[in-house]
Amino acid sequence: MAHTSSSPFSGAEPSRRPAPDRGRTLLGPALRLIHTGQAPTRSALTGALDVTRATAGAVTGELEALGLITVDSSPAGGGRGRPSHRLAVAPAGPVVIAAQIHADGVSVALAGLGGHLVEARHLPLPSATDPVRLLRAAAEAGAELARATQRRCLGIGLALPNPVTEPDGTALAALHFAWPSGTPVADLFAEEVRKADPGPRATTPLPSAVANDANLAALAEHRHGAGRGARHLLLVTSGHRGVGGALVIDGRLHTGSAGLALEVGHLTVDPQGRPCACGNRGCLNAETDPEALFVAAGRTPDPDRSVFGQARALAADPDPAVRRAVDHVVDRLGLGLAGLVNILNPDRIVLSGLHLDLLAAAPERLAAVVADRCLWGRSGRVPIVPAQVTHAGLVGAAELAWEPYLNDPQASAETR
Incomplete structure (x- = not known):
């Protein structure tokens, strides 16, 4: 897809997601729990999903095969009983590009699962801040990071300092840059991402999405910071x-x-x-x-x-x-x-x-x-x-880009 709608966020409990294929249905909820740190062990995941140990093992095995998580079979903690396996996001797994436009600059980073920014760069605004040139600056800076990494790149999310409508992805009241109200930022950004060429390890075309920066910061804090729980x-x-x-x-x-x-x-x-x-x-x-x-x-x-x-x-x-x-x-x-x-x-x-x-x-x-x-x-x-999350707007933009794969982890295999 060229771009997603500006707010595909969801956080429904795993037990509420009916599907004929129970195993595949559990992949997304399981990855989301590991991504947000709520399931650091297979035992914790088993309890959170309310499934058998065998089912949890099959789900984590498939997520590991997709290159999204690691499963450590060495004992996790001490105590009596059967030790549980440690679960963590794969340190060399795929990444997404996170980008943010501020009133006085552009920030970009690569981001793996777990809310971790791999690399962050903060750049000055271009001399011209019309929508196309400013969106191009964000797309090109992100694409440069994607070309330089050896990790697969699955998407790009952009945080903007103005309201963004759903589902069409237009910017309203862009007071910082005097953009015309109703500027189609989602479509324009998707086109600039396509032209920027994020490299051979990126999904083609690279999915992109845009949303308001405060919304994305809230999502980052809820999943990885002061808003947990x-x-x-x-x-x-x-x-x-x-x-x-x-x-x-x-x-x-x-x-x-x-x-x-x-x-x-x-x-x-x-x-x-x-x-x-x-x-x-x-x-x-x-x-x-x-x-x-x-x-x-x-x-x-x-x-x-x-x-x-x-x-x-x-x-x-x-x-x-x-x-x-x-x-x-x-x-x-x-x-x-x-x-x-x-x-x-x-x-x-x-x-x-x-x-x-x-x-x-x-x-x-x-x-x-x-x-x-x-x-x-x-x-x-x-x-x-x-707040606890550093660069919460960027972390939230990464959440926006990761969302399709948190919903359907098997979609990450399309570029392997």
């Missing part, structure tokens, strides 16, 4: 510019009817606040991003350095005036989170980007603001935790 995970993040959010419910990314849900950046937290690029005032987007912190502190960032990096450093500055600015921004963030808690009732909130630094700077203040403005108050306090 949460049933209703809310992620809120502020990166280089603006604020994004996403919700994962029972392992599934909630994207709404057309992929546009959880645009939390445009939740109003101060009607008299700073103007937002969307045309409103006081959006979370304009009140809690890196620029907002500089404005509150009365500081001017160095134009020759990353504003995001400078804002992270500013959030830790002990100067009293900066502390007051941090408190101001934290209060606005708390108002936004409280409104989201009242509507969504998550069981965990993960903060990333600059919001992670604001949480570190004023954890008690942020929790108190959320509790005071939440319908359930302190009795219903929701844990607010820092």
